[in-house]
Amino acid sequence: MAITSANQLELLQTAEAVAREKMIDPGLVVEAMEESLARAAKSRYGSEMDIRVAIDRKTGRATFTRVRTVVEDEELENYQAEMTVEQARQYLEDPKVGDTFVEEVPPVEMGRIAAQSAKQVILQKVREAERDRQFEEFKDRAGTIINGMVKREEYGNVIVDVGTGEAILRRNEKIGRESYRPNDRIRCYIKDVRREPRGPQIFLSRTAPEFMAELFKMEVPEIYDGIIDIKAVARDPGSRAKIAVISYDNSIDPVGACVGMRGSRVQAVVNELQGEKIDIIPWNEDQPTFLVNALQPAEVSKVVLDEEAGKIEVVVPEEQLSLAIGRRGQNVRLASQLTGLDIDIMTEEEESARRQKEFEIRTQLFMETLDLDEFFAQLLVSEGFTNLEEVAYVEQDELLVIDGVDEGTAEELQARARDFLEAQAKAALENARALGAEDSLIEFEGLTPQMVEALAKDDVKTLEDFATCADWELAGGWTTVDGQRVKDDGILEPFDLSLEEAQDMVMTARINLGWVDPADLVSEEEESDAEGEETEAEAEA
Structure with missing residues (x-):
């Protein structure tokens, strides 16, 4: 078919109809038509020609033009769409590279195949526009x-x-x-x-924790208004969930507001979640207190927190153990997800037995290393001394508070502790050298002989070896695998080396070796501080 005056306006009407149906810009449909007509024209005049079609947005008239571009002589490849400066002189005055010569060509007769091809191009463009519109609509939702x-x-x-x-x-x-x-x-x-x-x-x-949080936001006006904040959510979808809330208005009880009159608000959420039981828990900045709340309905006797390891020990009465753990460990698992801590639950009897064992181990340590009788060693442990370093380097006044310890006894205790530690350090150093540890590692500031020995046993024998270690390889850490926290043992972890200390030591080693320029570190810190200030400024704005 030819694009005649009879169907020129029909093009625009078709474009409008398609745009209304698909809720996209009519201009995009017209552009798709232009492309499809250009493709049909190329099949008629030759695929190497640069044929372009422009449809007048008011009259619907389609103009077919052939475009030829002026190029350098040596760059001429397509004789149908390009020409040299010399060739262009017969069409243009004073032609330059990059100029174009445009001439109108007769409209094409579109056969059945060409019309089908044009239809496919239009449909493809419409689909792409539809997808773009859908993405733009939902990306912020x-x-x-x-x-x-x-x-x-x-x-x-x-x-x-x-x-x-x-x-x-x-x-x-x-x-x-x-x-x-x-x-x-x-x-x-x-x-x-x-x-x-x-x-x-x-x-x-429907299983995401955020889904529950959004449902509560819809049911509880105080959450929507920001008076009550949802701090954490943990779910076992379809079975049970825990949600931690806090109120910024002292006159409003966050738990009561979320429960609603006769449980109406929480029941609406439960019904949407197929009867999922929900524990609403008051959030607290103090992690042990928050954990006690999170383990409800179980009663907790004592909590011991290890912040560095992100681990917490919970002691419960014997009769509360099964309730604290929950069916198939559900209660403690949800509490762990809610608090972000690795929870170890034990009964009061188990905790007492463990403490007794630790007491015996420390007592034995002091008896063997300081040549003390059992009673005196037990006195040290009872006063809170856990290792030889504490005895050797503590202020003497802290030893004098122990019954039966005078200045002479305190001096003798510290002398014995120091002698033993020095002997240990000497033996460790000799063993480290025997294992191949070099002076560059032995003399590195911050490493004790025992640390050097431990490194040498793990085949870290030079400062270069040490500088290539990752901080977690030295200090240890935790990795989450399949939702479970897994412990990564560090070479120097037995020496209570923190992750930050390991980072500093490794970076110092790299600077000493010339691998890192301290000036670069300063500039990076300044950039980081500047970015932080910009973020704060944006937040305030």
């Missing part, structure tokens, strides 16, 4: 709740109609054994919106 209608279920995944597009609720994001039929109403959390080759993908979830 990630992290919110959306209502949709189930269209179909594929291999356990639910395809949801969200109004202007489709979203997917994967089977691992469904609660328990939820099943849906077409046209069922569904409420989900928009977990992620990504642009993928086949278009934007909207990923939904």
Whole structure:
């Protein structure tokens, strides 16, 4: 078919209709038509020609033009779309490289194949525009709740109609054994919106902790207004959950506000989550106190926190142990997720036995190393001394408070402790040299002979070897694998080396070796400080 005056306006009418139907810009449809007509014209005049089509946005008239570009003589490759400066003189006055010569060519007759090709181009462009519009609409809605209608279920995944597009609720994001039929109403959390080759993908979830937080925000006006804040959420989807809340208004009870009159507010959330039991817990800055709250309904006798390891020991009465752990460890697992701590639960009897064992080990240590009788060694342990270094280098006044210890006895105790430590250090140094430790490592500031010995046993024998170590290889750390915290043992961890100290020592070694310029570190710190100030300024703005 030819683009004649009879169907010129029809082009614009078609573009308007398609744009209205797909809710996209009519200009994009017209551009797709221009491209499809240009492609059809190239099949008629030759694919090497640079044929362009412009459709007048008012009259609908399509203008076909051939464009030729002026290039250098040696760059001339396509004789149909390019020409040299010399060739261009017959068309242009004083032509220069980069100039173009445009001439109008007759409209083409579009055969059946060309028309089909043009249709495919238009449909493809329309689909791309539709996907872009959908992505722009939903990209800022990630992290919110959306209502949709189930269209179909594929291999356990639910395809949801969200109004202007489709979203997917994967089977691992469904609660328990939820099943849906077409046209069922569904409420989900928009977990992620990504642009993928086949278009934007909207990923939904009903198991995400954030879904519960958003549901409470909808049911509890105080949360929506910011008077109450949700600090943490932990879920075992479809079974049980814990949510920690805090109130910034002393007159409002955060737990009571979330429960609602006769439990109306929390019950609305429970119903949406297929009967999932929810424990609402008051949040507290003090981690041990928060943990005691998180382990409800179990009663806790004592809490011992190891902040550096992110681990906490909880002591409960014997009759409360099963309640604290919960069915299949559910209660303690949710409390651990809520607090971000690795929780070790023991009974009062187990804790007492452990403390007794530690007492005996320390007593034996002082008896063997300081040549003391059992009674005197027990006195030291009872006063809180745990190792020889504390005895050797503590202020003498702290030893004098022990019954039966005078100045002479205190001096003798410290002398024995120092002699033993010096002998230990000498033996460790000799062993480290025997293992191949070099002077560069032995003389490095901050490393004791025992540390050098431990490094040499792990095949770290030179300062260069030490400088290549990662901080966690020295100080140890924790890694999360499949949701479980796994301990990474460090070479120098037995010497209570912190991660920050390990970082400083490794960086100092690299500077001493000339691998790192201290000036670069200063500039990086200044840049980091500047970025931090900019972020604070933006937040205040």
